[in-house]
Amino acid sequence: xxxxxxxxxxxxxxxxxxxxxxxxxxxxxxxxxxxxxxxxxxxxxxxxxxxxxxxxxxxx
Numbered sequence: 001x002x003x004x005x006x007x008x009x010x011x012x013x014x015x016x017x018x019x020x021x022x023x024x025x026x027x028x029x030x031x032x033x034x035x036x037x038x039x040x041x042x043x044x045x046x047x048x049x050x051x052x053x054x055x056x057x058x059x060x
Contacts, residue, residue: 036042037049
């Protein structure tokens with residue numbers, strides 16, 4: 001019974017935090033990300049940069 005009450009309290013707290021964050025976010029805010037490598041600056045099409053990945057693994 002106590003575990004159920006603790007889970008309900010955590011869930012309610014989580015919902016309150018999400019509502020607060022939603023109310024503080026402007027309607028023009030956009031989730032953005034960059035498609036450029038942080039190391040070399042080249043444009044990448046996935047998560048890893050092929051140039052930097054080759055340099056990293058070429059230790060033989």
